[in-house]
Amino acid sequence: MRTGALIPEEAGAMPSVRLSDDGSALVIIDQTLLPNETKHLTLRGREELFEAIRQLRVRGAPAIGIFAAYAIYVLANGYAERDFDAFYAKFSDDKAYLDSSRPTAVNLRRQLDRMDACVRQSADKSVPEIVSSLREEAFVVHREDISMCRAISEYGLELISDGDGILTHCNAGPLATSRYGTGLGALLLGAERGMKLREYCDETRPLLQGARLTTFELMNAGIDTTLICDNMASIVMREGKINAVFIGCDRVAKNGDTANKIGSSGAAILARHYGIPFYVFCPSSTIDPKCETGRDIEIELRDPDEIRSKFYSQPMAPDGVGCYNPAFDVTDAELITAIVTERGICRAPYGESLKRVWSSTHEDTSRA
Numbered sequence: 001m002r003t004g005a006l007i008p009e010e011a012g013a014m015p016s017v018r019l020s021d022d023g024s025a026l027v028i029i030d031q032t033l034l035p036n037e038t039k040h041l042t043l044r045g046r047e048e049l050f051e052a053i054r055q056l057r058v059r060g061a062p063a064i065g066i067f068a069a070y071a072i073y074v075l076a077n078g079y080a081e082r083d084f085d086a087f088y089a090k091f092s093d094d095k096a097y098l099d100s101s102r103p104t105a106v107n108l109r110r111q112l113d114r115m116d117a118c119v120r121q122s123a124d125k126s127v128p129e130i131v132s133s134l135r136e137e138a139f140v141v142h143r144e145d146i147s148m149c150r151a152i153s154e155y156g157l158e159l160i161s162d163g164d165g166i167l168t169h170c171n172a173g174p175l176a177t178s179r180y181g182t183g184l185g186a187l188l189l190g191a192e193r194g195m196k197l198r199e200y201c202d203e204t205r206p207l208l209q210g211a212r213l214t215t216f217e218l219m220n221a222g223i224d225t226t227l228i229c230d231n232m233a234s235i236v237m238r239e240g241k242i243n244a245v246f247i248g249c250d251r252v253a254k255n256g257d258t259a260n261k262i263g264s265s266g267a268a269i270l271a272r273h274y275g276i277p278f279y280v281f282c283p284s285s286t287i288d289p290k291c292e293t294g295r296d297i298e299i300e301l302r303d304p305d306e307i308r309s310k311f312y313s314q315p316m317a318p319d320g321v322g323c324y325n326p327a328f329d330v331t332d333a334e335l336i337t338a339i340v341t342e343r344g345i346c347r348a349p350y351g352e353s354l355k356r357v358w359s360s361t362h363e364d365t366s367r368a
């Protein structure tokens with residue numbers, strides 16, 4: 001997979017994250033403004049790169065990982081230091097800073113670690129050569145994500161039939177990844193191949209990734225799309241409208257417990273009640289062998305105003321009310337029908353199936 005080629009823009013489709021043509025900045029679509037405005041931001045400063053992740057201008061576990069890889073390259077490209085130790089001290093400081101922007105998605109740390117390994121492996125080279133390796137590595141990260149999404153989408157298609165109704169939660173489409181996405185990949189690929197699917201999108205309170213982003217992506221692809229409030233999932237399942245639930249994922253523990261957008265575990269519990277399969281989609285880079293179970297996954301807590309006042313013309317709760325705003329929850333492995341990766345479909349017992357996927361990826365990476 002190692003190649004020097006740039007990431008080609010698809011005809012008519014702007015990637016959610018890319019390096020600027022002169023390599024000095026990142027260009028992203030500001031996801032906080034969608035679907036009302038498609039605005040591109042050009043980012044190069046340390047603080048604005050951090051803020052873009054923190055404020056979810058760029059979001060979705062794989063997209064954050066790709067962003068982080070380009071971001072650390074852009075920062076390193078601007079260092080004046082030419083001595084390796086001074087360069088590496090600055091690099092390590094920026095890496096730790098970007099890593100502290102959001103805690104739950106493992107892809108952020110993983111891709112930063114990968115860039116760090118790239119620097120350490122090049123310690124005998126000149127700083128300009130190291131920076132050039134970083135640029136190359138960031139492109140590899142991005143290209144790998146594109147092919148991973150494609151493979152995940154192909155596996156996802158094995159799980160659905162023409163005419164199916166699919167419930168999604170949050171957004172795991174091209175904006176959150178590259179090209180097809182993970183949780184939405186099979187739906188987009190299926191539509192390209194002429195399948196007629198009925199898609200139900202949970203709005204995904206409080207930041208409305210489902211209402212704002214998933215509906216936007218699916219409708220652009222011509223898919224029959226219906227938006228529901230999160231608390232309507234039970235009735236659409238009961239009415240027989242849903243054949244499967246598809247979600248993305250921010251971190252998978254060794255035992256198959258998965259962290260994803262808040263509300264995912266509720267959807268899984270409902271799906272179990274109604275006998276509907278619940279599928280999790282993620283690249284193998286989202287598996288975290290350092291997490292034994294979901295209890296080891298740090299859950300991000302966010303600003304209470306996201307619940308109290310965001311998206312409302314005036315606050316919709318009394319001033320001073322206490323709010324608890326976890327951004328993610330953990331779905332127990334026993335509620336998950338399968339975890340779909342680019343290396344195949346993992347089923348219980350997840351301890352074994354995930355280990356096989358993780359080991360095969362790891363072998364490939366070390367050979368690359």
Ligand code: MRU
Nearest residue numbers: 059060061170172176248249261
């Ligand atoms: O807070 P967000 O919007 O970054 O949360 C994103 C999710 O929970 C996605 O489902 C997950 O990152 C997978 S994206 C392919």
